[in-house]
Amino acid sequence: MEIKTDTINSLKLNKNTPIIQAKNVDVFYGYKQALDNISLDIPENKVTSLIGPSGCGKSTFLRCINRMNDLVSICRVTGEIKIFNQDIYAPEVDVVALRANVGMVFQKPNPFPKSIYENVAYGPKIHGLSSNKSDMDELVEWSLRKAGLWEEVKDRLNEVGTGLSGGQQQRLCIARAIAVKPRVILMDEPCSALDPIATAIIEELIDELRNNFSIVIVTHSMQQAARVSQRTAFFHMGNLVESGKTKNIFTSPKDERTQNYITGRIG
Amino acid sequence: MGISQKLWFTASDDVDLLLKGSVDLTTQEGDRRISNLEINWIAKLKKSGNTRSHFNKKFFMNGDSREPELAGILSALVGSILTLSVCFFVSFPIAILAAIYLEEFAPKNKISSFIEVNINNLAAVPSIVFGLLGLALLLNVFGLPRSTPLVGGLVLSLMTLPTIIIAARASLRSVPPSIREAALGMGASPIQATFHHVVPLALPGILTGTIVGMAQALGETAPLLMIGMVAFIADVPSSIIEPATALPVQIFLWADASERAFLEKTSAAIMVLLVFLILMNLLAILLRKKFEKRF
Numbered sequence: 001m002e003i004k005t006d007t008i009n010s011l012k013l014n015k016n017t018p019i020i021q022a023k024n025v026d027v028f029y030g031y032k033q034a035l036d037n038i039s040l041d042i043p044e045n046k047v048t049s050l051i052g053p054s055g056c057g058k059s060t061f062l063r064c065i066n067r068m069n070d071l072v073s074i075c076r077v078t079g080e081i082k083i084f085n086q087d088i089y090a091p092e093v094d095v096v097a098l099r100a101n102v103g104m105v106f107q108k109p110n111p112f113p114k115s116i117y118e119n120v121a122y123g124p125k126i127h128g129l130s131s132n133k134s135d136m137d138e139l140v141e142w143s144l145r146k147a148g149l150w151e152e153v154k155d156r157l158n159e160v161g162t163g164l165s166g167g168q169q170q171r172l173c174i175a176r177a178i179a180v181k182p183r184v185i186l187m188d189e190p191c192s193a194l195d196p197i198a199t200a201i202i203e204e205l206i207d208e209l210r211n212n213f214s215i216v217i218v219t220h221s222m223q224q225a226a227r228v229s230q231r232t233a234f235f236h237m238g239n240l241v242e243s244g245k246t247k248n249i250f251t252s253p254k255d256e257r258t259q260n261y262i263t264g265r266i267g
Numbered sequence: 268m269g270i271s272q273k274l275w276f277t278a279s280d281d282v283d284l285l286l287k288g289s290v291d292l293t294t295q296e297g298d299r300r301i302s303n304l305e306i307n308w309i310a311k312l313k314k315s316g317n318t319r320s321h322f323n324k325k326f327f328m329n330g331d332s333r334e335p336e337l338a339g340i341l342s343a344l345v346g347s348i349l350t351l352s353v354c355f356f357v358s359f360p361i362a363i364l365a366a367i368y369l370e371e372f373a374p375k376n377k378i379s380s381f382i383e384v385n386i387n388n389l390a391a392v393p394s395i396v397f398g399l400l401g402l403a404l405l406l407n408v409f410g411l412p413r414s415t416p417l418v419g420g421l422v423l424s425l426m427t428l429p430t431i432i433i434a435a436r437a438s439l440r441s442v443p444p445s446i447r448e449a450a451l452g453m454g455a456s457p458i459q460a461t462f463h464h465v466v467p468l469a470l471p472g473i474l475t476g477t478i479v480g481m482a483q484a485l486g487e488t489a490p491l492l493m494i495g496m497v498a499f500i501a502d503v504p505s506s507i508i509e510p511a512t513a514l515p516v517q518i519f520l521w522a523d524a525s526e527r528a529f530l531e532k533t534s535a536a537i538m539v540l541l542v543f544l545i546l547m548n549l550l551a552i553l554l555r556k557k558f559e560k561r562f
Contacts, residue, residue, distance in 0.1 A: 068452060073375065100454035110445035112464055122463070123453040173449070180453055 017085075019044040019184060019214045020065060025079035027060050027069065034060045036238045038079070042184075042231075047206060047215045049225035049246070052235035053261065058218045061235070062186050065216065066102040067095050083184070100127050103177035105187045109169035111161035111176070116153050119161040119172055120144060123180040139179060146212075147175035148205050167198025174205065178213065185209065187217040191224065203228050222262055226250050234258045277325075278318070280335040280528030282309060286320070289527065326535060330501040331517065335528035338521070340536050342503045346416055346496070346511030347485060353420020353507055354484050358427045359477055365428075366435035366473075371461045390429035397425050398493025406494060414495040414510040422490045427480035434476020438469040471558040478551040482544050488515040514540045 018041035027035040035057045042048045050058040060069070067088060069075045081088050088098055100123075111119050120140045123129075130136040140157070144150040149171045153164070161172050170190055177185055187206070191199040206215060206228050219225050225232050226246060233243035234257075242249060242258045253259045281301045284290050286309075296303055312318050329339030365386075373379040401422035405411045411418050442465045450460035466473075491497065496512050497520065504511035512520070514536065521533040 066452065068448070071448075071451065096454050096456050098454075099452060104452035106445065106448060106452070108445060110443075110449045112446065112449065113468065122450075122455075126455055126459055126463075176449075177453060 018042055021082040023080045028076045030074045034238055038240045040233055040240055040243055042216055044214050045210055046231060047210050047229040048231045049229035050218045050233050051225045056235040057238045058235045059188055062188055062218050065186055066099050066104055100180050101182050102184045103182035105173050105177055105190045107189045108193050109166055109173050111169050111172050113162050115158045116161045117157040120175050120179045127180055143175040143179035146178055147171045149175055167194050184214045189218050277336050284528055330503055331499060335526055335532055338532055340539060342500050343512050343514045343517035345503050347513040349416035349507050350419040350513055351481060351485060353416055354423040358424035358431060362428050362431035363435055366432045370436045370439040386429050386432055394426055394487055395489040397422050398490030401494045412508050414498050415508050416511050417507040418494050419491050419496050422494060423484040423487060427484050430480035431477050435473040438472025442468045471555045475551045475555045478547050482547040486515055488519055491516050
C-alpha cells in the first residue's frame with residue numbers, strides 16, 4: 001500500500017495512539033553503529049524534543065523518520081518505524097509521498113535561490129495541491145501567515161528568498177514545509193544559526209504550529225527543549241536513555257546520565 | 268563601339284606587392300614576377316590617379332581562390348560555423364546528460380569510477396588521434412561523406428565531450444548539498460530536485476564550460492586534416508554534407524601556399540580567427556557574470 005496524502009489525512013487515529021512509533025531501530029554507517037535499539041513513541045499534535053550531546057544519534061534518528069538517510073549510501077536502517085501504523089521502511093512505500101507527509105526544516109536556513117513566492121509554491125506545485133493561480137496565492141499566503149512571515153514579506157513576494165535575514169529565511173523554510181500540509185514536521189536544530197531574538201520568534205511559532213502539526217525537534221539547547229516541548233527524549237552514544245514528559249525529564253530524571261547531562265556535567 | 272568608358276579592375280596580387288614595396292627591384296627582370304614594362308605601366312597609372320586602394324570586402328565575401336587577390340574566407344567561415352553547429356548539437360546534450368547522471372544519479376562503484384577515469388583520460392588524448400578515429404570509423408566503416416562539416420563536427424564533438432563533461436560536473440558539484448536536501452526533504456523526487464533546482468543553478472558554469480569547449484574546437488586543425496577537410500574549397504558550403512573547410516585549416520593552407528601574397532591573407536585570417544575566439548570567451552564571461560547566483 002502506498003502512503004498517499006489524502007489517505008493519510010483521512011486516517012483518524014485513536015487519540016492516544018502515537019503518530020510515530022519506532023521499534024528496535026538500529027542504524028549503521030558502514031560498520032559503525034550509530035543508533036542502538038531505539039524504541040520511541042511520538043504523540044500527535046505535540047512537540048517532542050530530542051536532546052543529547054553531539055554525535056549521540058539524535059539527528060540520525062530524526063532523519064530516519066522521513067528516510068533522508070536513504071541519501072547516504074553507506075547508511076543501513078533496521079527495525080521498524082511506523083507512521084499512522086504504516087511501516088515506512090516497507091519496500092512498497094513511496095518515499096516521495098512519505099516526505100510530503102513528513103516535512104523537514106534544516107539546521108541552516110536553505111531557501112531556494114528563487115523568489116519568496118516560488119519558494120513556498122514549489123512543494124504544492126510538485127504535489128499538485130492547487131489547481132489554479134488564485135488557489136496557489138491563497139495557499140502561499142496561508143503558509144506565510146502560519147509561519148509568521150506574511151506581514152514582513154507581503155509586499156515583496158517576488159524578491160529572492162536568500163535576500164531575507166537569517167531568521168526570516170528559517171521562517172520561510174518553515175512556510176515552505178507547511179505549504180505541503182504535512183502531518184509531521186521534523187526540525188533539525190532550527191535555531192542553531194540564529195540570534196536570540198530570531199530564536200524566540202521561531203520558538204513561539206513552534207508552539208503555535210503544534211495545533212496543526214506534530215513536531216519533532218532536535219536541539220542542543222536544553223533551555224529550548226524545556227521551553228518548546230511537551231515531551232523529551234534524551235539520547236546518549238547511540239542509545240535512547242530516557243524519554244517522557246519534558247517536565248519530568250528536567251525535574252526528576254530517572255537515569256544518572258540524564259541527570260548529568262541536564263546539570264551540565266556531560267555534553 | 269567607339270565609346271570610351273572608365274572601368275575599375277582588381278589589380279593582380281603582384282601589383283599589390285609592388286605598391287607595398289615588397290618587390291625587390293634590384294633583382295634581374297627574369298627573376299621577378301612582374302616585368303619592367305609592367306612596372307612602368309603601373310607608375311604611369313599611379314601618376315595619372317588611375318589607381319586606388321580600398322578595404323578588401325572581397326576577403327569576407329569570396330571563397331578560396333588560386334588568385335590571392337580574389338581569395339576570401341567566407342567558405343572557410345561558413346564551414347567552421349557548420350562544423351561547430353554539428354559539434355554543439357551532438358556534444359552539448361550528451362555531455363550535459365552524462366555529467367548530470369555521473370554527478371547526481373550514478374552509484375559510486377567500480378564501473379562509474381572506471382568511466383570517470385576514462386573521461387579524464389579522453390581530455391588528454393592528442394586531437395590527431397580523434398582525427399584518425401574519425402577517418403577509420405566514420406569515413407571508412409560508416410561511409411559518411413568525406414571532407415564534410417558533418418564528419419568534422421562529429422570528430423570535434425568527441426574532443427569537446429570530455430571538456431564539457433568535466434566543466435559541467437565541477438559546476439554541479441559546486442551547488443550546495445543543502446539545496447538538494449531542501450528539495451528532497453519536501454518530497455521532490457531526485458529527478459525533480461536535480462532538474463528544478465540543481466541544474467538551473469549549475470547552468471552558468473555549464474554554459475561557460477561549453478563555450479570554452481567550442482572555442483577549443485573552433486581552433487582545432489589536426490583532426491580536420493585527417494578527415495579531408497583540407498581540400499581546396501572555392502564554393503560556400505550550403506549544408507553539412509557538402510565538402511567544406513574550416514578557418515584554421517584555411518590558415519594552414521594559405522600559410523603553405525607558394526605565392527607571396529598569401530602571406531597577407533594568412534595574417535588576416537588569423538586575425539579573424541582570434542577575433543572569434545575572443546568573442547566566444549567574452550560571451551562565456553558575460554554569461555557567467557549575468558546568471559551567477561550566490562547561495
